[in-house]
Amino acid sequence: xxxxxxxxxxxxxxxxxxxxxxxxxxxxxxxxxxxxxxxxxxxxxxxxxxxxxxxxxxxxxxxxxxxxxxxxxxxxxxxxxxxxxxxxxxxxxxxxxxxxxxxxxxxxxxxxxxxxxxxxxxxxxxxxxxxxxxxxxxxxxxxxxxxxxxxxxxxxxxxxxxxxxxxxxxxxxxxxxxxxxxxxxxxxxxxxxxxxxxxxxxxxxxxxxxxxxxxxxxxxxxxxxxxxxxxxxxxxxxxxxxxxxxxxxxxxxxxxxxxxxxxxxxxxxxxxxxxxxxxxxxxxxxxxxxxxxxxxxxxxxxxxxxxxxxxxxxxxxxxxxxxxxxxxxxxxxxxxxxxxxxxxxxxxxxxxxxxxxxxxxxxxxxxxxxxxxxxxxxxxxxxxxxxxxxxxxxxxxxxxxxxxxxxxxxxxxxxxxxxxxxxxxxxxxxxxxxxxxxxxxxxxxxxxxx
Amino acid sequence: xxxxxxxxxxxxxxxxxxxxxxxxxxxxxxxxxxxxxxxxxxxxxxxxxxxxxxxxxxxxxxxxxxxxxxxxxxxxxxxxxxxxxxxxxxxxxxxxxxxxxxxxxxxxxxxxxxxxxxxxxxxxxxxxxxxxxxxxxxxxxxxxxxxxxxxxxxxxxxxxxxxxxxxxxxxxxxxxxxxxxxxxxxxxxxxxxxxxxxxxxxxxxxxxxxxxxxxxxxxxxxxxxxxxxxxxxxxxxxxxxxxxxxxxxxxxxxxxxxxxxxxxxxxxxxxxxxxxxxxxxxxxxxxxx
Numbered sequence: 001x002x003x004x005x006x007x008x009x010x011x012x013x014x015x016x017x018x019x020x021x022x023x024x025x026x027x028x029x030x031x032x033x034x035x036x037x038x039x040x041x042x043x044x045x046x047x048x049x050x051x052x053x054x055x056x057x058x059x060x061x062x063x064x065x066x067x068x069x070x071x072x073x074x075x076x077x078x079x080x081x082x083x084x085x086x087x088x089x090x091x092x093x094x095x096x097x098x099x100x101x102x103x104x105x106x107x108x109x110x111x112x113x114x115x116x117x118x119x120x121x122x123x124x125x126x127x128x129x130x131x132x133x134x135x136x137x138x139x140x141x142x143x144x145x146x147x148x149x150x151x152x153x154x155x156x157x158x159x160x161x162x163x164x165x166x167x168x169x170x171x172x173x174x175x176x177x178x179x180x181x182x183x184x185x186x187x188x189x190x191x192x193x194x195x196x197x198x199x200x201x202x203x204x205x206x207x208x209x210x211x212x213x214x215x216x217x218x219x220x221x222x223x224x225x226x227x228x229x230x231x232x233x234x235x236x237x238x239x240x241x242x243x244x245x246x247x248x249x250x251x252x253x254x255x256x257x258x259x260x261x262x263x264x265x266x267x268x269x270x271x272x273x274x275x276x277x278x279x280x281x282x283x284x285x286x287x288x289x290x291x292x293x294x295x296x297x298x299x300x301x302x303x304x305x306x307x308x309x310x311x312x313x314x315x316x317x318x319x320x321x322x323x324x325x326x327x328x329x330x331x332x333x334x335x336x337x338x339x340x341x342x343x344x345x346x347x348x349x350x351x352x353x354x355x356x357x358x359x360x361x362x363x364x365x366x367x368x369x370x371x372x373x374x375x376x377x378x379x380x381x382x383x384x385x386x387x388x389x390x391x392x393x394x395x396x397x398x399x400x401x402x403x404x405x406x407x408x409x410x411x412x413x414x415x416x417x418x419x420x421x422x423x424x425x426x427x428x429x430x431x432x433x434x435x436x437x438x439x440x441x442x443x444x445x446x447x448x449x450x
Numbered sequence: 451x452x453x454x455x456x457x458x459x460x461x462x463x464x465x466x467x468x469x470x471x472x473x474x475x476x477x478x479x480x481x482x483x484x485x486x487x488x489x490x491x492x493x494x495x496x497x498x499x500x501x502x503x504x505x506x507x508x509x510x511x512x513x514x515x516x517x518x519x520x521x522x523x524x525x526x527x528x529x530x531x532x533x534x535x536x537x538x539x540x541x542x543x544x545x546x547x548x549x550x551x552x553x554x555x556x557x558x559x560x561x562x563x564x565x566x567x568x569x570x571x572x573x574x575x576x577x578x579x580x581x582x583x584x585x586x587x588x589x590x591x592x593x594x595x596x597x598x599x600x601x602x603x604x605x606x607x608x609x610x611x612x613x614x615x616x617x618x619x620x621x622x623x624x625x626x627x628x629x630x631x632x633x634x635x636x637x638x639x640x641x642x643x644x645x646x647x648x649x650x651x652x653x654x655x656x657x658x659x660x661x662x663x664x665x666x667x668x669x670x671x672x673x674x675x676x677x678x679x680x681x682x683x684x685x686x687x688x689x690x691x692x693x694x695x696x697x698x699x700x701x702x703x704x705x706x707x708x709x710x711x712x713x714x715x716x717x718x719x720x721x722x723x724x725x726x727x728x729x730x731x732x733x734x735x736x737x738x739x
Contacts, residue, residue: 090586138638145639146557149549153611154565156546160587160608161572164580238470243463252722253474256481259721261667263687264710267694268484271501271703278483281503312477317732324733373576375671380691402576410675415582422579429574 008111015114023117030110033117037124041133046113053106061102064095071174072186089176089187097166101158172419178412187416194420206392213391214428216303217400220378221371223307224314229364231311232318233356237348239319240326251323254316262313266380269309270296297386299397306398310377321363322356329355361440368436369429373402393417401425484714488514488707499701514708524681524689525709531599532667532685532713539606540663543613547658548651550611552643555621556629569612581675588676598677602685605676606666616735620654621647657731660724667717686713 015023022033031046067073072087120130131139140148172194174180180187201207239250257265272278273295280292295305329352337347357364378384384399384407391397394412395404401421408418483505490507492499497509518525553559554566584605588594593601624647632642648655666673670687677683690709693702721728 094583094586141640142638145643146553146559148640149553149557150565150611153546153550156608157569157572157611160584160605161580161612164583164587165572165575167583168579235473238466241463241466243459244466244470250470250474252725253477255722255725256718257477258728259718260481260714261664261687261717263668263670263691264484264714265480267691267706268480268710271694272480272483274501276501278501278503278505281501285503312480316477320729321733324729369574375578376668380670383695402578405576406578406581406671409578409581418582419579422576425576425579426574430571433574 011115011118012111015118019118020121023114023121026113026117027110030113033120034113037120037130039120039130039133039136041136042116046109049106049109053102056102057099060095061099064092065099067092068096071188075186076184087186089174089180093170093174094163094167097163097170101163168419168422171415172423174416176415176419177417178414181413190416194416198417198420198424209392209395210424213395213399213401213404214424216398217372217428220303220307220400221368221374224310224371224374224377225364225368227307228311228314228318229360229367232315233322233352235315236319236322236326237352240323251319254319257313257316258320262376263380266309266313266377269312270381273305273309296382299386299388302382302386302398306378306381309381310374313377321360325356325359326352328359358441362437365433365436365440369433372400372429372432373425374400375402375406378403379406401428481714484707484710487704488711490514490704492517492701492704494701499704501703514705515712517705518709518712524684527682528684528686528689529712531683532687534599535602535606535669535685536663536666538603539666540659542603542607543610543662544655544659546607546610547614547617548648548655550614551617551621552647554614555618556626556643556647557639573612578671581672584672585675594676595678595680596683598673598680598683601676602666602669602673605672606662606669610662616731617651617654617658619734620651620731624650653727653730656724656727660721660728661731664717664721667713 015027022036026033029047030050031043033043034040034046035043067087071089071092074086076086077084123130173189173191174187175190175193176187179185197205198210199205199207235254238244239247244250274280275292275294275297277295280289280295283289284292294301296302333351334347337351342350378398378400382396382398384396384403386398387394387396393404393414394407399407402425405418405421405425408414408421486505486507489510489512490499490502491497491509491511491513493511493513496511496513497507499514517523554562585594588597588601588605591597591601593604628646629642632646633639637645666685668687669685670691673685674688674691677685677688681689686709690706690713693706693709
């Protein structure tokens with residue numbers, strides 16, 4: 001790192017002190033040196049990016065960045081019959097963030113421009129010729145093919161993921177909620193107030209709700225991951241068992257669950273378990289129960305039902321993965337165990353399970369983090385309900401952090417709290433991933449079982 | 451000894467088959483139920499279209515299907531929207547994933563490990579966090595409400611580069627020596643990628659496209675937000691969820707079932723045909739993590 005910084009300043013210093021005229025002009029007019037040396041294509045690219053940068057700064061950057069401190073002070077008003085537009089906090093924040101990135105990118109480009117100039121100088125001084133425009137262009141499909149391949153995806157991720165995420169992280173420190181909607185109202189910085197509210201247990205805070213939702217999120221992810229894992233493994237072993245016929249048929253039936261879009265199957269199952277649903281209807285007709293079982297109304301029962309329904313979703317997926325892996329275990333291991341008089345359970349405990357856990361460790365981790373954020377199952381089945389007066393901010397008993405976040409965004413337009421929750425989800429996911437990943441046997445000991 | 455062992459084996463096989471039959475019934479029940487109830491009329495003169503306590507309709511009727519195609523709702527439009535979104539997302543997402551995977555698997559450039567770590571961290575943020583911001587971005591380009599369909603395609607495609615794991619894992623298993631040989635013969639990287647790597651990657655291309663194609667059929671969250679209030683640009687998930695959540699007590703349940711059957715059939719057939727590739731991709735991805 002240190003060497004890198006030294007190099008950067010070294011080459012800039014070199015350009016200032018020893019560089020020839022063309023290089024020095026390039027420090028002001030990017031691409032100047034390249035163009036004079038015949039590399040029109042490169043030169044134009046540098047020049048165009050400089051012009052674009054200056055235009056952006058004049059048109060947007062400076063205007064919005066100057067208001068970043070307050071996020072705007074003039075409210076949109078109606079004067080007579082005319083609407084006089086004031087500041088828009090949303091735009092100010094968004095463009096300020098963008099400007100920071102644009103400036104950073106420009107400085108990088110400027111440095112690359114200087115370095116390129118110096119390189120060319122050196123090449124010419126050694127009596128070599130510069131690569132022609134055609135060679136430079138062609139290198140984009142050979143030596144520099146990675147730049148061609150990654151340009152579009154990286155830009156897309158920047159605009160549609162990086163920029164919005166940084167924007168939302170900033171929103172977590174503002175009061176952007178339903179009373180401060182731009183453009184009619186402004187929102188402004190409030191520091192850590194939202195975090196304090198989330199973590200305080202007094203009457204104004206929502207700490208107890210947050211802890212309850214977080215606890216259920218973790219409990220859910222744990223059960224959803226491990227119950228499905230072991231049951232899926234069991235079903236896979238059942239189908240793989242010697243002497244079981246129609247193996248393909250059983251697998252195909254299970255795989256149907258993956259094939260049918262979840263919103264169809266889950267909404268149907270939601271109705272199946274509802275108070276006026278088929279299950280309750282049948283049981284009442286048979287006289288087993290006199291009033292419907294409150295599958296989705298009772299908080300505890302709703303949680304259990306969700307986990308049970310999720311087994312229906314999860315087993316086929318695990319079964320597919322386990323089927324392939326089980327076949328990798330050498331048959332003679334079982335054979336020799338059998339000769340030693342091992343029972344089926346013993347063989348599972350000391351051969352199958354250790355191998356499976358070793359191989360699927362990373363998979364279990366990704367499953368766990370995916371379940372922490374398993375929006376579809378929860379939202380399609382209960383929408384986080386049943387609601388309870390003991391929970392603040394309209395959270396329900398089956399709400400995960402993500403469904404709560406979604407409801408805050410869509411129903412309450414409480415964007416700042418939603419942003420705080422999003423950061424919390426990130427922290428939980430990151431901590432779980434980091435801790436578990438480093439403890440995984442397949443990470444610690446890559447060569448084992450190979 | 452041998453005889454009793456065989457007897458024990460036979461008995462355990464019978465138990466296994468019984469268990470599998472029970473499992474199959476549980477797993478198939480929702481689909482059979484969906485299909486059967488879609489044939490129950492919602493016409494009050496014939497039967498009730500809401501929730502009832504029996505499974506098999508008393509009168510077989512195609513009223514629900516007729517309703518869907520009668521033009522009383524925009525069902526055909528919703529269906530086409532979803533197909534359009536799914537096809538374009540599948541196409542572009544596959545292209546982007548292939549490009550990113552090739553670059554990360556085969557080329558060594560500065561910032562390569564940084565890029566991969568950075569994307570890994572980005573993936574830990576919940577997707578809905580950025581919903582408002584994305585909505586605003588799309589709105590600037592007129593890609594919400596009436597323009598929701600292209601908007602959803604754009605969002606579906608834009609960040610797909612981050613989903614490179616499985617595909618990169620596959621490329622890593624193709625021997626590098628092949629690339630080197632072709633390059634010694636004078637082929638450029640681009641030529642190696644298009645003429646050699648891609649033809650060898652049929653399974654992973656199909657897997658990527660299949661997964662990308664299936665996702666928009668379930669997209670409720672973002673689609674409902676972007677298309678909000680504009681019935682014509684809804685997709686099937688957004689439109690039909692209303693029949694269960696809000697119109698349910700007017701007896702829309704059987705109409706939901708019929709719509710569900712129409713959505714499920716083509717997607718399921720496609721999936722079943724390409725099942726082999728899906729299994730390959732999922733297993734490969736799971737083991738490598």
